[in-house]
Amino acid sequence: MPLALNGPSELLFYVNGRKVREKNADPETMLLSYLRKKLRLTGTKYGCGGGGCGACTVMISRYDPGTKKIRHYSANACLLSICSLYGTAVTTVEGIGNTKTRIHPVQERIAKCHGTQCGFCSPGMVMSLYSLLRNIPKPSMDQLMEALGGNLCRCTGYRPIVDACKTFCKTTDCCQGKENGICCFDQEENELLDSEQENMTCEKLFQEEEFLPLDPTQEFIFPPELMLMAEKQTKTTRVFYGERITWISPVTLRDLLEVKAKYPDAPIVMGNTTVGPDMKFKGIFHSVIISPDGIAELNAVNYKDNGLTIGAGCSLAQLKDILTDMILELPVEKTQTYRALLKHLRTLAGSQIRNVASLGGNIISRHSTSDLNPLLAVGNCTLNLASKDGKRQIPLNDQFLMRARSADLKPEEILVSVNIPYSRKWEFVSAFRQAPRQQNALAIVNSGMRVLFEEDTNIIRDICIFYGGIGTTTVCAKKICQKLIGRAWNEEMLGEACKLVLAEVLLPGSAPGGMVEYKRSLIVSFLFKFYIEVLQNLKMMNPSLCPSLPDGYGSVLEDFHSKHYETVLRYQKVDTKQFLQDPVGRPIMHLSGINHATGEAIYCDDIPAHDQELFLAFVTSSRAHAKIVSIDTSEALKLPGVIDVLTGKDLQDVNSFKSFLENEKILATDEVLGVGQIVGAVIADSDIKAKQAAHLVKIEYSDLKPVILTIEEAIQHKSFYEPERKIEYGDVDEAFKAVDQILEGEIHIGGQEHFYMETQSMLVVPYGEDKEMDIYVSTQFPRLAQDIVASILKVPSNKIMCHVKRVGGAFGGKASKTGFLAAITAFAANKTGCPVRCILERGEDILITGGRHPYLGKYKVGFMNDGRIIALDVVHYANSGFTLDLSLFVIEMGLLKLDNAYKIPNLRCRALACKTNLPSNTAFRGFGYPQVGLIMESCIMKVAAQSGLPPEKVRMINMYKEMDETHYKQEINAKNLIKCWNECMEISSYYARKAMIEDFNKKNYWKKKGIALIPMKFPIGLGSLAAGQAAALVHVYLDGSVLVTHCGIEMGQGVHTKMIQVVSRELGMPMDNIHLRGTSTETVPNANASGGSVVADLNGMALQDACQILRKRLEPIISKNPHGTWKEWAQEAFNQSISLSATGYFRGYESDMDWEKGEGHPFTYFVYGTACSEVEVDCLTGDHKNIRTDIVMDVGHSINPALDIGQVEGAFIQGVGLYTLEELKYSPEGILYTRGPEQYKIPSFCDVPNEFNVYFLPPSEVAQTLYSSKGLGESALFLGSSVFFALHDAIRAARQERGFSGVFTLNSPLTPEKIRMACEDKFTKMIPKDEPGSYVPWDICI
């Protein structure tokens, strides 16, 4: 009977135990926006919209009437259409606990273990952990890491989150083997460790005993109604009609086939992890979507004589579980393919994706980077297809993967199940993949390889090799496989196979994705690994079949999967004489910690909609340098719901603003200077409409020359901003004449995207009356937003109130840029008279807002044979992009900080900000220091290599001595620099480990370890007195409670928590009596930007001042009634007409810098530190593991050690990202490719060193600063370079062994690609190299 579609169906599901019915469910509504906008459950966050960050994690529960089991799993709400939720129960962060009733142990522990900073990622983290615990109440570390792999955090550095999670883990009898190879059962070795650690005082940052126990009986039960519904489900197809899309959910195979026959072009949506991102990011549209639900045949698992048949609808997580069980039950020889599949299923995407993505979806999508297809293809899998006309089988082979029509599904066919045969005796299957990051990253190249031998021989009977990541789909190395049949498995065969495979699997120089030579090298490296793996297996089966492995080859196959995380933290205890009530110096939890973890913390986009609210989306340039010929807004304006399109013409004479040194255009008018420059803005009645319309604005361009993108091009065209800065110290030219050796070199340091988890967000509410306007904005610099808005609206600043409750991460990226975005939004609000909201999508945010400046450092260094550097001549070039923004200050700071920890007696340095046609770069944590510090350290490495000295020796020789002066003639007492260095060296057992590493390297040819100890002197100061002024306001109410406000912005660093600690100490009242609501230009005017590590110091001083004023006023009252309460004192003050409100003020620290003379006193003090990192490198793939890091920091008297350790760890991991992972990729036309977490990899859980120890030096007095504390927001980022230099050390060892002993340069970031290509060997020699200029590369180095 032909299928008749009824409809519309009613959608029914549960959210947090509440029934939800939707009569008109729109398939385009994703669960994330439904939760946030319709149900007002704003705890679930938007971070990327594409399944890559985990901020939107929820738990889905489904009842299976067949098995009578409920499946609970985490999923990304941003990829789930609400129509796919029929009959499910959704649990969000609000559903598991809240501050009004009871918080959940997961929420409590993440907060109390200091696992939240800005808190934007926290609800997602909580839900991933919660979902795991619903299934496994006592998980292992492995299970924990797998469950959290899909969640990103940009603030914490993950260690405290791991600590919180570990409190739920089952304790094992054994530590599962530590990286140094010593098990806790190994008594002798442990004694050694114990004695080493004997004198260390280690303090906890939280009290585990306080934690609520996890009680599974307290969780929501699955709604019985849904169970009943599933049991009695009528087998009728459900249909949902949206505005543009019809969603059809057949529930029987017969109906599915009918529907597919009727709509052959409609996709079958299972997990929606391919179709969803394609529709969202690639603009692919489907008017009909078929989404099978609960069809038994698609989920069936059958164990047959020849192997496993598994339903195409099974999720990758279910596949993983099934294969895990089979491996336990079946003999090894039968499970070769299953084992190989499992290896990839552990690292494929994050758990949220694996839980929903289907096997069928992965196969049919035929992504080039599919991790499963190469293995399924070599495993001789077959696909069971069905259509209305019947069933058939096709092989999953190269023809199918190439989409050859004869080998593909017909449009009306669906994939029902997949046969995965058992492997046979004498057959071996291997899986290889290399990704930019070990977890949750698509492979750069992956491979499946299988070989079958003639029985009891090493003669190849059959061999099959597939590669992914090379072309547009998985490719087969067919010809070589045919040629290898009959060959013996030996070195000769390998050599020939490598040559043949490179000739067959071709990759042009301009191949999309770039990394061409690296990919070529992976093709042969994987083949080599396969050779070794098979050799080992053959040897086990019959030792006489092949020769033994050469010495040092044994570890080649060990992967870098981490099993344990350990940490030691040490910080100063408060003085025993300090009052118990005085919180200063104690590890107090971030005061919003619990709100972060329960999702109750409000961010800008969580503010409820205002009446008549409109939305704004930006129109941006698609050209790097072009004349705007015309802008046609007619199509956009025709779209229903679109109110207006703003262009430069609307702004007329208010279309520019001088925020720092030069006037910047707000909207481009005649000319665009970079891709991503804002040209216009669409205002519509919904965010979706505004975004759709923005794509309809047509801009006609006429390209202009030159297009300057790279630093080299800027140098060639002399395209620089004015002025150039320079400092000269000593007599450089004379010094060069006297040195033993001179070296010249250069190093390139790539830029960095801020990747704050909360994208740029603002809501502007105009009041009409007196032209007043409220601006709620996620910014570090409310005053600038206020100023630009006032200027664009031509109103005085006193009409514009800018409010910031909290910011979901900023790192410098929400200082200058946000003001311009807010100004356009305010213009729209003023023009329409309606509130306007603008929330950037992740891709737009990355494209528009710029990031850290890429740097090129060129240096000439003169040194003595004993390693003393006598003269240095260095030039810094910063790629600033198309506006100056803060670049001049960045290069100035770069010049002042370039010496890092070293006294260079003769130093000449120049810095130039390059004007290029790239998005304008801006402030970023460290403000130039991370780049210039790396240039200095790179120079040290070269000197060490050239003079044959160990790098640590060259560092020690050149380090500042106790009393000294810098190159800009500021005095410096470097005592604590040396203390940090010595202590770190001791704590890390540097020399002992260095010897162990040398030994390891001798024994391992393809794996190398490296270690590096990097010192740091980070100057703190803003360069001017005015930049350091701060103000605060303290009100005491008649009930004795206190309300505080100050200039600082809470962006995760915990400044509000520290400020309440300060007020608590100064007023002598408990912290819970003090409240801090947020920051506003209405309460404290003319505030400076929050940044530069000094926010707590400066605002704390202002608050101290306010409190002391109040205390002084109230002193007579308090001394008359010393045992009174604050309520009594406040009432008495009121009665005596004494003001209970005070403003406090801090002028800033004296500071000066004369750039003409190149000298001054720009800094208040220095933060010192040293980090020692150890890594292990896989020389064949460039993969690496961070084994251990020890950090020793001089932090003065920490106001809050928990927050300060959090800042150190978070900054360090961000530095690890900068130097080893994060790579912005631009096309030769200046278009940014890396616009989301899929392409741009920030550190994840897997990047945290397995042992991560942070020690604070015993405090020493720091004159002037608040309670002798030091600002720690930025400095430790540079210490991430210790990982860079440890990698350098490992690469050096590899190169030396292979006969490349000369000086070499490594650029940053040191990605797997760069590591592999630097570890030159016989395989890298083998690969074809393209002549530069003979092809257009896919990407360029800017």
Ligand SMILES: Cc1cc2nc3c(=O)[nH]c(=O)nc-3n(C[C@H](O)[C@H](O)[C@H](O)COP(=O)(O)OP(=O)(O)OC[C@H]3O[C@@H](n4cnc5c(N)ncnc54)[C@H](O)[C@@H]3O)c2cc1C
């Ligand atoms: C953040 C992220 C990270 C990822 N990382 C990885 C990774 O590391 N490795 C990797 O291999 N993959 C990765 N992927 C890809 C992911 O594995 C695939 O998107 C997924 O397996 C597709 O399954 P799905 O059920 O979601 O497919 P859907 O999006 O629902 O469908 C995909 C396609 O398959 C077709 N289809 C689905 N089922 C059938 C069927 N039964 N019969 C006929 N056609 C069918 C649909 O018509 C559609 O064209 C990642 C994806 C994301 C979003």
Ligand code: FES
């Ligand atoms: S917002 Fe859903 S994964 Fe990033």
Ligand code: FES
């Ligand atoms: S706390 Fe994780 S992103 Fe800020």
